[in-house]
Amino acid sequence: MTSRPAPDERHPDRLTWWGTTWRLGLALLIGLTLWILTFAITYPDPDADLPEGLRTFWLVLVDPALGLVAAALLLLRRRLPVTTAAVTTLLSGVSVVAAGAQAVAMVSLATRQRWRELVPVTLLAVVTGTFASRIVYPDPDPLPLWAETLFSLLVLAVLVAVGVSIGSRRALVRSWVDRARTAESEQRARVAQAQTAERGRIAREMHDVLAHRISLVTMHSGVLAYREDLPEDERRASVAAIDANARAALTDLREVLGVLRAEDGDAPLRPQSSLVHLPELLDEARAAGSRVSLDDGGIDITAVPETASRAAYRVVQEGLTNARKHAPGAGVDVRLAGRPGDGLEVTVTNPRSVQATGAAVPGSGTGLLGLSERVELAGGRIEHGWAPDGRHRLAVWLPWPV
Known part of the structure; x- marks a missing residue:
């Protein structure tokens, strides 16, 4: 550069x-x-x-x-x-x-x-x-010719010495200027890299949050489109859920865009969700009609390190979102296990879809890719795919130091 x-x-x-x-x-x-x-x-x-x-x-x-x-x-x-x-x-x-x-x-x-x-x-x-x-x-x-020649050489030597000294100083100043410009260029490159990384982080947050919200909206709207025999109270509940999640998605999107447009880059995001907010996430999924079970393995979620806790929350959120997209109506099992020193294991499993609710929910195709990057940055490992028993399994291991 x-x-x-x-x-x-x-x-x-x-x-x-x-x-x-x-x-x-x-x-x-x-x-x-x-x-x-x-x-x-x-x-x-x-x-x-x-x-x-x-x-x-x-x-x-x-x-x-x-x-x-x-x-x-x-x-x-x-x-x-x-x-x-x-x-x-x-x-x-x-x-x-x-x-x-x-x-x-x-x-x-x-x-x-x-x-x-x-x-x-x-x-x-x-x-x-x-x-x-x-x-x-x-x-x-x-003067004698030799003396006159010697005097001329001495005068010329002084002139040459002055010129060489000036040239050396110019070279030194030039090297200082080049170093300063190089340092400024490297600093700008580091700032640009940091901005790119921050925008990538914001993009991942936007994907995680909006994909979760939009999947809920799509599921409820699909039910309204294909279930004309719904009771009035269930229909109103679905409309209210669509309205609430659409407003929440709009709020999240406005917040992210505000951060991206901020010139100083200091506009804060809301604190990232962690395992402490997991009950709210599961209640929200259950309210949308998903059958979700949780096995917390007796873990004190407040004791999990912040980095691992945030990553684990996103794992569960991505698993629920994918289950709603690709296996609507199927039950989802969430399991937590681990302890300090051994690491934290998060597993989200679900069978294949047992019902059809209309058109498939469109996806960006980058959910698991972004999740894999998030897990790797946290120092963990991720596995996902269909198990021999016919269930889709998303398993993540995250470090949990003593």
């Missing part, structure tokens, strides 16, 4: 207009200082008139013009670093004002930390410096 820089984030290698301006100003300041020193050395008497000749013309007019050209070339040092450094170095051989631009270009080239580029340009700078001091503006009292 890639990360884009923020609109107000400046890349460490990107120059602002101020960064470019002060570099150009520094190059011109250095060049102007060297030009004044050269002028003072060439014409030491300030009261004397300037002699006419090519050297005076060159120093007063051509030299500053070439220095301005060299300074303008600094605008290309990022796109053409080697070319800019080489051209400004050549110009510095015939213009002392261009020496400032040559120094800035040399530092800029050194930030790349590529010695195959630095060595040739450095040697070229030594040659052009010697040419300028010996031919263009000869010193009346020159």
Whole structure:
């Protein structure tokens, strides 16, 4: 996952207009200082008139013009670093004002930390410096050639050292920026993963609750459609059950949609049902006409761990829902067994359908798949299918630590 820089984030290698301006100003300041020193050395008497000749013309007019050209070339040092450094170095051989631009270009080239580029340009700078001091503006009292060469190498070494230091710092800042962007990208990925997981959990809750409610509505509506001889009190009871479960399903759906639409993701769901609410679930199923028996195995359901208790409740709820869908009218047996250390066993069994109530209840086909995922996340095991005795068996084992 890639990360884009923020609109107000400046890349460490990107120059602002101020960064470019002060570099150009520094190059011109250095060049102007060297030009004044050269002028003072060439014409030491300030009261004397300037002699006419090519050297005076060159120093007063051509030299500053070439220095301005060299300074303008600094605008290309990022796109053409080697070319800019080489051209400004050549110009510095015939213009002392261009020496400032040559120094800035040399530092800029050194930030790349590529010695195959630095060595040739450095040697070229030594040659052009010697040419300028010996031919263009000869010193009346020159240093020995070896001393002048050594001095040029020392100055260039300082420039290269400054450039390498700047390049190292830029690389360090660049690595910090890349790490920060990577961390932000990973954080966004973790947040997205957490949101996806939370939406998956909400989807499972919605399936478990709505499938249970809709199956009750469908069963009662099927009875009303195919049993025209129902007594008035039973008919009213079925209509009331349809109304109650439809309203409850609508409330649950509205709650889930509210959570999904919440921008901050903090809209709370109601506390998830657990084995403590199992009697209410069974009473609701019995009120809908299902024949349900419970064998709790003498377990204290309040002592079951919360994770296992919630998963066990969903197992029973899914078993009752599937029985209403695929075996209407058949009795359902719910059995609980286990103890701390051995785990919790939940078994829901039912025979094949003994009556027909009309069209089959449509299903999403993901009930047992979602239940399997829920059980696996809880660290348990699940088995389901038809047993040799002709009964459908949904059996789940959940951990119950001591």
